[in-house]
Amino acid sequence: MKRQLFNIHITFVNLIFILIVVSCTTKNEKLTIATAANMQYTVNEMTDIFYSETGIECQTVVSSSGKLTAQIQEGAPFDIFISADTKYPNELFKNGFTQTEPKIYAFGKLILWTLKNDIQPSLSNLTSEKIKHIASPNPITAPYGIATEEVLAYYKILDSVKSKLVFGESVAQTNQFITSKVAELGFTAKSVVLSPNLKEKGIFIEIDDKSYNPIAQSAVIIKNTGKDLSKSEKFFNFLFSKKGKEILKKHGYTVIDNE
Known part of the structure; x- marks a missing residue:
C-alpha cells in the first residue's frame, strides 16, 4: 500500500513539474512578426522598445508581402502580419486567416x-x-x-x-x-x-x-489555434499607439494622427 501511495505521489509531482514547464514555456513564448521588407528596420526598433516596456520577446520574419501571405496560407506560425499594402491582409481576412479586419498603420x-x-x-x-x-x-x-x-x-x-x-x-x-x-x-x-x-x-x-497611388500599409493579427492572443494584441496596439506612430514618422512614414 505504501509503495502504491509513493508511486502516486511521484506521478503527481511529475505532473506538477510538467505543468510548470509548459506554463513557463508558454509564458516565455516569443511573438513571431511577419513583416514586409520595407518595415524591417522600423519593426526592429519597435520590438526593442516593446520588449523593454512589456518583457515580451519578438522575432521577425522579413520578406515581400506577397510571399509572407503565401506562407500564412500554407500554415506558417506567424502571430502578426505587417504588410506593405492593404491587398494582402484583406485577402487573408476574407479567407479566414485573421483574427480581425486589417488596419492601416501608415503610408509609405x-x-x-x-x-x-x-x-x-x-x-x-x-x-x-x-x-x-x-x-x-x-x-x-x-x-x-x-x-x-x-x-x-x-x-x-x-x-x-x-x-x-x-x-x-x-x-x-x-x-x-x-x-x-x-x-x-x-x-x-x-x-x-x-x-x-x-x-x-x-x-x-x-x-x-x-x-503613384498612396502606399497604404496595413497590419493584422493572424489566427493561431490554441495560442494566447493577448501578446499579439499588445503589440498590435503598440503599433498604433502614440509611441508607435512616432517611430513610424521617424522612419519616413506618414501616419494618421487623429485616431
Whole structure:
C-alpha cells in the first residue's frame, strides 16, 4: 500500500513539474512578426522598445508581402502580419486567416536611390545610356514594385526602361542590388535610407506622390489555434499607439494622427 501511495505521489509531482514547464514555456513564448521588407528596420526598433516596456520577446520574419501571405496560407506560425499594402491582409481576412479586419498603420514613400558617386538620382537619368540597370521590387509580390511601375508609366518612360529593370523579390533584395552597385539606380522605400545602417549612404530623391497611388500599409493579427492572443494584441496596439506612430514618422512614414 505504501509503495502504491509513493508511486502516486511521484506521478503527481511529475505532473506538477510538467505543468510548470509548459506554463513557463508558454509564458516565455516569443511573438513571431511577419513583416514586409520595407518595415524591417522600423519593426526592429519597435520590438526593442516593446520588449523593454512589456518583457515580451519578438522575432521577425522579413520578406515581400506577397510571399509572407503565401506562407500564412500554407500554415506558417506567424502571430502578426505587417504588410506593405492593404491587398494582402484583406485577402487573408476574407479567407479566414485573421483574427480581425486589417488596419492601416501608415503610408509609405517611394524614393530613387544610388550609391554611385558619378550618378545623380533623377527620373530623366533613367533613359540615359549610362544607366544599364535599374533596381525595383517585383510588382508581382511587392507593393513598392507596383508603385514603381505606376511612376514609370506616369512619366511615360516605362517602355523605354523596361529592359533595364532588375527585380528584387522584396525591398530588401532590391536594396542589395543598389548597395552592391549592381544597379546604378533603384527604387525603394524611404524608410530604408533613414535606417541606422544605411543613413547618409548614397544620394536619394523622393518621388512625387502624385505619380503613384498612396502606399497604404496595413497590419493584422493572424489566427493561431490554441495560442494566447493577448501578446499579439499588445503589440498590435503598440503599433498604433502614440509611441508607435512616432517611430513610424521617424522612419519616413506618414501616419494618421487623429485616431
